[in-house]
Amino acid sequence: FLTKMDTSLLDKAIHFAVDAHQGAERRGKGFPYILHPLEAVAIVSTMTSDQTLLAAAVLHDVVEDTPVTLAQLRDIFGAEVADLVATESHKPGEGWRESRERTMAALRTATRTYKIVALGDKLSNMRAIARDYRELGNQLWQRFNAPNGADDYAWYYRSLVATLYELHDTEAHQEFARLVQEIFPD
DSSP: OOOOOOOOHHHHHHHHHHHHHHOOOOOTTBBTTTTTHHHHHHHTTTTTTOOOHHHHHHHTTTTHHSSHHHHHHHHHHHHHHHHHHHHHSSOOOOOOHHHHHHHHHHHHTHHHHHHHHHHHHHHHHHHHHHHHHHGGGGGGGGSOOOOOTTHHHHHHHHHHHTTTTGGGSSSSHHHHHHHHHSSOOO
């Protein structure tokens, strides 16, 4: 028998994210973009069953990458989900480094719950980077828009490992740290 749990918020968020990302392709990957938010929510589910955090994980890119606004998320999913998504979203007009520095500053003082959502996104991204790096090597960095290529990504991902250390007891953080060390060895 399956145990019944209330997944109505998550179900609604998944449907919303699928609709919002409809037709979008993951940058240069040849597969639907929605697979990234779905992987992020799967990762978050290994650390919590909190439906608010799971909803925020699957919605984490809708404001950044679609016409959806934070006000719409707040109206549909509530302030907590919208606030978690807002913290995870890059701001229009921000430069690459500025955006990542803002992310790092927010994470340094963030609650464990926000860090869980962030780790879901970052581990999903790091898994994709590791797969592509194994295939393409340093040519991979030409796909991205960081001014200093691999050096910028090394700084960012090493900083994330340290900043998200509060989650070091989770399999997700341990996998994240391993992948970062593999791709950006000290």
